[in-house]
Amino acid sequence: MGRPREFDDAAVVDAAMDLFWSKGYETTSTEDLCAHTGLGRGSLYNAYGSKRGLYERVLLRYAELGFAEQEALLDRPGPVKERLRALLMAAVECDLGDPRRRGCLAVNAAVDVGGKDDVVAHHVRQQFDRLEAAVCRLVAAGQRLGELVAGDPLVAARSLLGTLYGLRVLGKVTRDRQALVDVVEGALVRL
Numbered sequence: 001m002g003r004p005r006e007f008d009d010a011a012v013v014d015a016a017m018d019l020f021w022s023k024g025y026e027t028t029s030t031e032d033l034c035a036h037t038g039l040g041r042g043s044l045y046n047a048y049g050s051k052r053g054l055y056e057r058v059l060l061r062y063a064e065l066g067f068a069e070q071e072a073l074l075d076r077p078g079p080v081k082e083r084l085r086a087l088l089m090a091a092v093e094c095d096l097g098d099p100r101r102r103g104c105l106a107v108n109a110a111v112d113v114g115g116k117d118d119v120v121a122h123h124v125r126q127q128f129d130r131l132e133a134a135v136c137r138l139v140a141a142g143q144r145l146g147e148l149v150a151g152d153p154l155v156a157a158r159s160l161l162g163t164l165y166g167l168r169v170l171g172k173v174t175r176d177r178q179a180l181v182d183v184v185e186g187a188l189v190r191l
Contacts, residue, residue: 095171
């Protein structure tokens, strides 16, 4: 039986998340991870197997935290369109409020690693699919209530999420709040 862990797993994953989010997977070294998490190389490899293993844990943690926040926005009371606006505007405010301009870790992972790594692509796709299902349910409810234009709720959800992910990319390169708000309002006017 091995020695018990002498570190807080969640704190290590959160510290690694901050680093991967700021630097990206490719440019984050094992030495960077050790310095940022406080773990020695041996402890890092024993606990997570590899840099990639820790990155996968980070993506799962990010998905868990992010979806909880997004779900809270979608499930709150109020008109459906306002809840969808809140989802999109939360991304705008998050990106404009981040002086490091990190964007969305899942979008970054999709662009940075997802095309080269099927496991990372799978984790990101799961996160995107989970949000797609939640938005689709809300759009369908809005259509049933007559709050949104009738149509295929899945198509509407995918269009909104395309807007959301595009906003996350734009938020990394612009500080023009009005331009980002215009994207949000342009997407919502079609509903």
